[in-house]
Amino acid sequence: MKTLIIAEKPSVGKEIARVLGATQKSKTHIEGNDVIVTWALGHLLGLKMPEDYKVEWATWDLNVLPLIPEKMTTKPLTNTRGQLKAIKQLANRKDIGSAVIATDAGREGELVARWILEYVHFNKPVKRLWISSQTDKAIKDGFNQLQPSKKYDTLYDSAVARSEADWLIGLNVTRALTVKYQDNLSAGRVQTPTLAMVHKQEAKIQSFVPETFYTVQLTIDGKKAVLQEGAPRKFNDREKAEKLVLSLKDKPITVVDIKEKQAVQQAPMPYDLTELQREANQRYQFSAKKTLSLMQTLYERHKVLSYPRTDSNYLTQDMVGTMKERVMAIQGFAPEKAKEILKRGAQVTQKGVFNTAKVTDHHGIIPTEEHPRPEKMEADELKIYRMVVERFIGLFLPAYKVTKTTVVFSVADILFSLQQEIVLEKGWKKDVPKQSENVYKLNEQLMRTAYTIQKQLTEAPARLSEGALLQNMEKNSLGTPATRAEIIEKLISSELMERNQNKLSTTPKGQQLLTLVNPALVTPELTSKWEKSLEEISNGSLKKEDFLKKIKQETARLVTEIKTSTQTYKDHALTNKICPDCGELLKERSGRDGKLLICSSSTCSYKRRKDPKVSNHRCAQCHRKMEIHEGKNGNYFKCKYCNVTEKLEGKNSKKPSKHETKKLMQKINNQQEEVESPLALAMKAAMAKKDN
Numbered sequence: 001m002k003t004l005i006i007a008e009k010p011s012v013g014k015e016i017a018r019v020l021g022a023t024q025k026s027k028t029h030i031e032g033n034d035v036i037v038t039w040a041l042g043h044l045l046g047l048k049m050p051e052d053y054k055v056e057w058a059t060w061d062l063n064v065l066p067l068i069p070e071k072m073t074t075k076p077l078t079n080t081r082g083q084l085k086a087i088k089q090l091a092n093r094k095d096i097g098s099a100v101i102a103t104d105a106g107r108e109g110e111l112v113a114r115w116i117l118e119y120v121h122f123n124k125p126v127k128r129l130w131i132s133s134q135t136d137k138a139i140k141d142g143f144n145q146l147q148p149s150k151k152y153d154t155l156y157d158s159a160v161a162r163s164e165a166d167w168l169i170g171l172n173v174t175r176a177l178t179v180k181y182q183d184n185l186s187a188g189r190v191q192t193p194t195l196a197m198v199h200k201q202e203a204k205i206q207s208f209v210p211e212t213f214y215t216v217q218l219t220i221d222g223k224k225a226v227l228q229e230g231a232p233r234k235f236n237d238r239e240k241a242e243k244l245v246l247s248l249k250d251k252p253i254t255v256v257d258i259k260e261k262q263a264v265q266q267a268p269m270p271y272d273l274t275e276l277q278r279e280a281n282q283r284y285q286f287s288a289k290k291t292l293s294l295m296q297t298l299y300e301r302h303k304v305l306s307y308p309r310t311d312s313n314y315l316t317q318d319m320v321g322t323m324k325e326r327v328m329a330i331q332g333f334a335p336e337k338a339k340e341i342l343k344r345g346a347q348v349t350q351k352g353v354f355n356t357a358k359v360t361d362h363h364g365i366i367p368t369e370e371h372p373r374p375e376k377m378e379a380d381e382l383k384i385y386r387m388v389v390e391r392f393i394g395l396f397l398p399a400y401k402v403t404k405t406t407v408v409f410s411v412a413d414i415l416f417s418l419q420q421e422i423v424l425e426k427g428w429k430k431d432v433p434k435q436s437e438n439v440y441k442l443n444e445q446l447m448r449t450a451y452t453i454q455k456q457l458t459e460a461p462a463r464l465s466e467g468a469l470l471q472n473m474e475k476n477s478l479g480t481p482a483t484r485a486e487i488i489e490k491l492i493s494s495e496l497m498e499r500n501q502n503k504l505s506t507t508p509k510g511q512q513l514l515t516l517v518n519p520a521l522v523t524p525e526l527t528s529k530w531e532k533s534l535e536e537i538s539n540g541s542l543k544k545e546d547f548l549k550k551i552k553q554e555t556a557r558l559v560t561e562i563k564t565s566t567q568t569y570k571d572h573a574l575t576n577k578i579c580p581d582c583g584e585l586l587k588e589r590s591g592r593d594g595k596l597l598i599c600s601s602s603t604c605s606y607k608r609r610k611d612p613k614v615s616n617h618r619c620a621q622c623h624r625k626m627e628i629h630e631g632k633n634g635n636y637f638k639c640k641y642c643n644v645t646e647k648l649e650g651k652n653s654k655k656p657s658k659h660e661t662k663k664l665m666q667k668i669n670n671q672q673e674e675v676e677s678p679l680a681l682a683m684k685a686a687m688a689k690k691d692n
Helices: 010-020 078-091 107-119 136-144 149-181 191-207 238-248 273-284 288-300 317-329 335-343 379-394 466-475 484-493 508-516 525-538 544-563 658-674 678-691
Strands: 002-007 029-031 035-039 045-047 074-076 096-102 126-128 212-220 223-227 253-265 400-411 414-425 449-457 497-500 503-506 574-578 585-591 594-599 607-609 613-618 625-631 634-638 645-647
Touching: 002 010, 002 078, 002 107, 010 029, 010 035, 010 096, 010 136, 010 288, 035 078, 045 107, 045 149, 074 078, 074 107, 078 096, 078 107, 096 107, 107 149, 126 149, 149 508, 149 525, 149 544, 191 466, 191 484, 191 503, 191 508, 212 238, 212 400, 212 414, 238 449, 273 288, 273 379, 273 466, 273 484, 288 379, 288 484, 317 335, 335 379, 466 484, 484 497, 503 508, 525 544
Parallel strands: 002 035, 002 096, 096 126
Antiparallel strands: 029 035, 045 074, 212 223, 212 449, 223 414, 253 400, 400 414, 497 503, 574 585, 585 594, 594 607, 613 625, 625 634, 634 645
């Protein structure tokens, strides 16, 4: 009998098949002597939509809300029906005796596979593959340690509970808001408080009033000492600061206290996903989505990174023995450091990193035992991999040690303090600036001094970067490491939030949504309670049914709140332009390649581009890209800089269409068949003479 193995993606399925020796390839699976490896394409099934339960639920009507099915079920997703059908045929084969779930080792991966197995009514033994990297060794070891799928039943229950709860709350609240205020208003228990965080920061910026203040500093041997706590460190006007300086001038300066202490700083722990996304955003302005995508490629295709969707930065105790092999793998990437570490026996100095009890589904992100091939990686992939390698190398290096000295000076009973640092051992830190320390003695009196008054202005809070928002989301348990990037992108695509030069802001539509939506959905408390409950379901201390019963009650309450609300809504997307078809106002919407103007009437389908499309065709006069305009006689090129116009041949550009190219090629081929070349005619004539 053969085992049916279900991976989450084709790329992973193909790697598993290769490692297990399966070689008979087809479009939907790869077969071997003992195994058949197939794959999902992400989710192949989703929860049914309202109209699948009741015909009357197909209509967006406030009166039929809330929509609460008695039992929620799944249905195939339209675009991937073919693959689902193929898996069903494989599962029903008489030579299949068992199955292995080899989807991503986490809550959503469990849901992907379990829904498939339920849909195809698979009733044979099922086991679970649980691995944290895609190397050959990890896959082989994983298949030697398969676990019964029953061990993960509660994880599956938590995944179903999360999915159904999001459907109930998100779908009902979104429909209620959209129908009541006649605009597409998307809301949910995670995305709405995330949006509120961005708006809260904007409110701080708007209410900020800059203030001018003055500080007094004592300059000693080129270094600046500041007023100690207890003395006025900020002055509202310069006159008061000058008065203090005048009172201190020519007064003796005495060293009254010297405190010295050593500080030891261990290397940072391995990255979890959110921390890596935050730092990549700060260093390279990568969006959270882009960072996750790069990490998935490093994990799946290059196999040089451990599983990226983790919220842990610890390693398990049994990984101690793998560390030397991982260092050997990165030798070509960081030769000097790796050689130095291997010479010392590849001993981890950051011993606290090994803590099995603090590892959740997956350990922290570290390099695998696979040797990297930088020439096969893209520049951005190399940036992310280098970040992980640098953090990993730090685990083997000594701690950063520094001596911190605080010197206190007294001038007419006013105290100034000077902080000095001397690095004893730079350890894991790469770039440590050289610092010189001035030596002072207790009760020493100083002469070479000066006072300076600095004018400063309080700074307004900055808009949230994506990294800062990720940190806030993590702090408030909004989403999971795997879903936070997706939530941010959804808020932007829903036109509730905007990204501008790595900074985030709410749109007028987003700001209004926060006033219209239920107060319970604006704060992160609801989600925090959810995540706690989902964790309890996962560890078996809470029943899925009890959690969903409360969610249904909450859904009904939230819908009632919206129905009875007296709030009003203004659509900021409405323009003053009139629809030529029905006379209603046009709305501005974002499209894939620019802004669109669409009719605000739900019964009218009119739409057009707001601005002319910019082509790749260059102006003959200024050589800049020309716009495509619509005229009475069809489309034409126009340069907005010098008003030069050119005829646009073909349908949309000067380049002929595929149909026109095909016709032209046929015509040329026909001409070549009918008209022989002069060389061919000459050869024919020569052959004829020879025959005669």
